[in-house]
Amino acid sequence: MDEQQEEEIFLVVEREAEMVSSSDPLIPIKRAAWFLDAKPVPVQELPRYPFSPMMHVNASPVHLRESKVLFRGWGSPLRKWGEWVDKLRPIYGDLWKKSGILDAISVSTYKIKKDYASVLGLAGVWCGETNTFLFPWGEATVTLEDTMVLGGFPVLGEPVRGSLTGELVEIEQKMVKEHRTFNRSTSKKADQSAWMKHYMEREGDELEHTAFLALWLSRFVFPGPPVKTVKQHLLPIAVRLGRGMRIALAPAVLASLYRDMSAIKDYLVADNSQKAEPLVVWAPFNLLQLWVWEHFLTLRPEKQNLIANGEPRAARWHDVGRKLDLSFVGSALESSEFLWHPYMARLENWSRPSFYKDIGVWICGDASKDEELRSFAQCLRAAELVGVDCIEHYLPHRVAMQFGFDQDLPCHVPRSNAMWEAAWETYDVTSKNIAFYVPAPPFKSDITRQYSIWWKQCMPSYSKLVENDTQTQGSLEDIKWQSKVVAEKNMKRIQTLTSIKKRKLQEFYDAMISDHLLSGNNYVSGDDDSVESQNFQLSAAETEKQNICSTKQKEHMGLKPSNDRVGKGTHNPVASQSIKSEICEATISTSLENEYKVMMEDFDQRNGWGSAYDYIVLSPPGMNITSQEAKLKLEQALEKRIMMKAEESELEMQIKVLKEEITAIEARVMDLESVAEVQS
Template identity: 70%
Template sequence: MDEPKEDEISLVAEREAEMVSSPDPLIPIKRKAWFLDPHPASPQEVSRFAPSMRKNVSLAHLRESKVLFRGWGSPLRRWGDWVDKLQPVYGDLWKKSGIFDAIAVSTYKIKKDHSSILGVAAFWCGETNTFVFPWGEATVTLEDVMVLAGLSVLGEPVRGSLAGEFAEIEQRMVREHRTFNRSTSKKADQSAWMRHYMEGEGDELEHIAFLALWLSRFVFPGPPIKTVKQHMLPIAIRLARGTRIAFGPAVLASLYRDLGAIRDNLVVHNSPKAEPLVVWAPFNLLQLWLWEHFLSLRPDKQNLIDNSEPRAARWHDVCRKSDFSLVHSALESPEFLWRPYMVSLENWSRPSFYGDIGMWYSGNTTKDEEVRSFAQCLRAAELVGVDCIEQYLPHRVSMQLGLDQDVPCHIPRSNSTWEVAWETYDITSKNIAFYVPPQFFKSGITLNYSIWWKECISACSILVENDIQPQGSLEDIHNFQSKVISEKKMKKIHTSPSMKRRKVEEFYDGMLSDCLVSANDSVSGDNDSVESENLQPSITRTEQLQSCATKQKEYMKLKPSTYFDCKVRHNPEASQSVKLDICETDVITALVNEGDSVMMGDSNRRNGLGSAECYLIARQPGVHIASQEAKLKLEQVVEKRMMMKAEEFQLEMQIKMLKEEVAAIEARAMDLEPVC
């Protein structure tokens, strides 16, 4: 790529980087990569801006939660007829205004899967406006809004006042609106509104009334329910005159806002008598997003798309009722479709920016409206809604847009006024440069991101395990997370495996030998001892020592962790056996030196207790060693278990080597030039 010009704003950075294909890296591959700006300029910026780790929401609390989705706009009974009546007259104008597909989507019935909506809301992070899953971040992007809802991301802001002729039309429509206040319902009821205007001749007044109902029910629903909102009239008038309005960012802002409200409501344990939470955003968009990105949450049935129908037609009038546990399992699984719109669907035309090869574009030369729309999806900005402003951070979910993922850095808010916020979003007059990836490009993550994300998840698990919810600003939370991670690293340094092993060896040299010596009075040469003596073959003390040392070395090499945090305790009340309690290990290996058993009686020495012993005891608290035969059986069981673990370890290493080979092959394949 050429060097950017002085006045040019680059949305994508191209550079070589060490890349891996998942958060669990095998061998990083250095290749050319494409990242969304901004990205961290120094390592110090990396650790500060992790997503906020918050308390988990239990499945029981999800089932008890009460949320009402008032903005879920289903079509009125004769709404499709009204659309069919006006489309031949105003269809071209709808295309010019960028609402043709959105009006078509409003005729589809998208059924609600309550469990999946609430389940995914439990993963929402309001500070980053992303879902924070164990495997990474994801969110509803402007691209999703364009493709699924048919809403434009280009155009004028939804806010603003009218002047001149537009203002005169507004006054006329306001007078019309007020006549419904004198009706029986005392409000502009949507059904009554449609019956009143649908009988007209299809003039401009009817068209404005149609658009006002569409906006009030499907785009910006709000209280009072099922009414045509008076503040929608100015927007409807602008649309009726062919003005293109950026509905995409406004709708996405309302969705972000209400997801935050649901998440906050879920973490507060309200009483059963508490009032339900009411949200007004069009959550049917989130339902479509879930079905597109999570295969395991999709309905079994899907529709075939007819020519020129929007993509949402495949989900019309299909149903899926999921259990909360299934939803939770699906969301925690890394089987997330980063770019579902790359999958070809019969009769569905993909936008022109889904090309076969990667392309760089400059704002001054880009005339294709769809390509500029994709550029808008790449820009981090403030989303200006009708009654809210939310931050859009696509650089945190670059893989959803076909680009590579680096550690995201912080972007300060610019939302003092809606005009200031809109300036961060609008690229109409800006000279921009951006890269559109090829359709089948397989994006990845940097090695730095993989390390950073593991630290984020590690800090989250510590907070959850200790039921810690840090308070304060977002930066305070990030500092707290960094402190927890640092303390955990220091703890690992101070408790190295060699130190653990040395402490355990010292423990067994003294405590276990003392325990067996003091058991002389409890383990007597009664019938059990005689029976064990007859079963035990004659073995010299030197052979016992050599055998025991050999076994000990083998098990220490295979699983050194079995040598720590164990304790052996003698139960003086046991007259026929020595009772051993085993804690926090799979296997215990105890070596009794020859000098530790000189105080034992002759009967015990005949049974082998006076010489070196190697007890291999399976993880089973309160095991009674009543005879030498029992000990031999335990040894056999443990040996089999250790052999199985060794085989599992070898299989894991083989799988890891195969994954490394696959990753290397994929990297070489990506470096190959495409065949013309």
């Protein structure tokens, strides 16, 4: 065994820990857990605490609505692009598969519609220090796995900044010469439409193939200024791909997305005086749109496509869309209804990669050399992402649940981006002896108890105000705006809780009344056809109501109204029983409801008494409860009322807390205004 094989690198560690569910963090369970290991240096050299986004500022909805961001890299297929792909696929399909770009080229033929609200909403909660989205329920981000599965880009291969040698240099020189001829055209640039029209007329030779790849790279992979042109600096990559070389496009694409997400975030939180011009970004943000639809169920389009055999996963989102409001997006992002790992679930006609196992398994030794398994391992490694013109930090251990693992406190990973070669060394696992664990789909990821406590300290809620936002009047206005939003939310919540309390009480009384009516406690005498209530003495007003009801009932039955009082005999045997029933419903419902409410209100006041049966025995005067069945039903009703009282107490406590939060927010705003006045 050589020295390299002896140095086995574990990307996943297994240990026993106190775990809690993110949805129920109060009940810890000690069990064996799997964590991503991102410690590049000995533990004692690490900072004591991980990076905390506590002081991170989210963009306010006001800034989101007023933003002017132009997504120039959102590449839609040209009119005849699909025809060009279909022309070359039979010739170069196997070569595209060898270089790992077959699915990525297929994805470029799909139209992914824009939803600016979703993209801007996510940009508002982006953290450039960690390259993650900061939600109240945890961190998430677009990972290498997302880039590979949704975009079809390979995570393994050579760096995009590699150089050419030998025969490849000659091919590049030919392409550069061809590229310069377009500079002498009327447009003075290598326009993408003109480029495609020129090379589609060739007979599928190597020059056409290289030109095809150059256009694909310029429009769908690494778009940049000037807009809608074929980039000369991408020709070396096109030449290498044209010869079947595998290039790690996924980290380069993801690096550009991270870079532009940070640019948008900086733009959103900047002072308005710095926003005279729109912000132009060039990363392929259609990848982020796909990520949103895969992970947030509430933000998905209502319609989805069925995937045909052999099609990539992104085919389900072709030419479908949904225009959302920023407020709706904000609510969706705050909720914890996030699909951590949607790709583990089976999708009809979609061929899942082999690293999605039906049972959890450790991969090491020769098994780790499998290309698809090693691709998954590459997604798990904290590293630097080397892009065409940027280098970004990749920290998958901060979003371990997106890979099906448990989440622990994220350790610090130092940067290594002074030279792109050193950055690439942190990324590439091709020559390393690695070991990792592949989780099974049924596995339920949880968070450690320490992480739960830490994250609550970092992100108590979106309603908490940032302490250092009093430097400018603009930031004070943001805080006041946020305070107003939170106060309005709390007031709406109070109204909702109060409504719930009233509704439950009304449902309870209604149920008791219905039970009484159905039990037959108000009977109709068969001797003289009189209508009586077994348990209630009708008042004069109630008797008058009965008379009116009886008269209307007779009119409805086609009978002649009479002046006889209710209780006197009627002489129509056919209508008699119907009249009695309706009179019962009209009179008993009012009387019974009032009496039950009196009993319950009195019971609430005397809640210190013993059992419900004791209360029945000691019932106040005027409540004529004689039947054993009535006693039993009332006993059950009162027991249910005891449970309702407990629920009402809980609702009242929530209302009290919300009111206290509103008071605290108002006091905080007043303090900030005082500080601002002193500083001015």
